[in-house]
Amino acid sequence: xxxxxxxxxxxxxxxxxxxxxxxxxxxxxxxxxxxxxxxxxxxxxxxxxxxxxxxxxxxxxxxxxxxxxxxxxxxxxxxxxxxxxxxxxxxxxxxxxxxxxxxxxxxxxxxxxxxxxxx
Amino acid sequence: xxxxxxxxxxxxxxxxxxxxxxxxxxxxxxxxxxxxxxxxxxxxxxxxxxxxxxxxxxxxxxxxxxxxxxxxxxxxxxxxxxxxxxxxxxxxxxxxxxxxxxxxxxx
Numbered sequence: 630x631x632x633x634x635x636x637x638x639x640x641x642x643x644x645x646x647x648x649x650x651x652x653x654x655x656x657x658x659x660x661x662x663x664x665x666x667x668x669x670x671x672x673x674x675x676x677x678x679x680x681x682x683x684x685x686x687x688x689x690x691x692x693x694x695x696x697x698x699x700x701x702x703x704x705x706x707x708x709x710x711x712x713x714x715x716x717x718x719x720x721x722x723x724x725x726x727x728x729x730x731x732x733x734x735x736x737x738x739x740x741x742x743x744x745x746x747x748x
Numbered sequence: 749x750x751x752x753x754x755x756x757x758x759x760x761x762x763x764x765x766x767x768x769x770x771x772x773x774x775x776x777x778x779x780x781x782x783x784x785x786x787x788x789x790x791x792x793x794x795x796x797x798x799x800x801x802x803x804x805x806x807x808x809x810x811x812x813x814x815x816x817x818x819x820x821x822x823x824x825x826x827x828x829x830x831x832x833x834x835x836x837x838x839x840x841x842x843x844x845x846x847x848x849x850x851x852x853x854x855x
Contacts, residue, residue, distance in 0.1 A: 664844070674784075674792065674835055676844040687842050723791055733839035734782035736803065738791035 631655035631737045633724050638742035645714050649742050651707040651724030659684075659702045662727040664735065665709045667720035667744075677722070678709065682730050692718075714746045750774055750838050754847025760855040767823040769850045771836035776817060780840040783812060783821045786849075787832045795834075796821065826852070 637649040649665070665677040678688045678698040686698050697710040707724050722742050725735035751774035761767050771781065779799040784792035794803045796812040799819060809824040823830055831854055836847040 674846045734797040
């Protein structure tokens with residue numbers, strides 16, 4: 630059974646850093662595209678970043694240069710390193726996997742990890 | 749970036765109603781569109797991909813179609829479990845973008 634479990638969220642001051650983790654089971658994180666999404670309180674879904682099966686990465690303009698996505702194939706875990714955090718980064722962060730390489734629709738999602746950026 | 753304009757933002761309907769939600773892309777996305785259902789406090793759930801392909805386990809009352817850059821999600825007979833917020837997502841190109849969401853409420 631495919632499962633994604635996020636962790637690492639919390640309350641952080643503006644300018645601070647946080648690392649989210651997404652532990653995967655039932656598949657290999659290196660075999661598929663993995664993405665991070667976020668949802669600000671009461672708002673819609675926003676794509677944040679992707680790591681492709683080959684290891685290349687891409688980011689939304691809003692986080693480029695501040696966030697870094699990576700994975701540990703041995704631990705089968707996805708990460709999102711978030712630096713220089715801003716109030717507008719406050720959101721529930723989800724990790725998700727694609728169903729098929731090359732097609733970026735997401736058939737499994739984690740339960741989310743809440744990040745609150747506030748002084 | 750490809751903009752996805754979803755309508756309506758809120759929809760009031762009764763059990764048994766036929767419900768239609770529309771998403772318009774700002775440019776051609778071919779057939780690369782997915783629909784998700786999200787309930788309060790839960791992660792999104794994939795319903796439909798590639799415009800009209802039903803995800804495994806999703807009831808057949810859900811269907812998707814397209815005409816040019818306008819995409820439609822139809823629920824043929826609304827059930828109590830269907831009251832939720834629905835999002836479209838294009839995957840023709842990165843950055844991936846979503847519609848603003850449609851909240852389906854009980855009338």
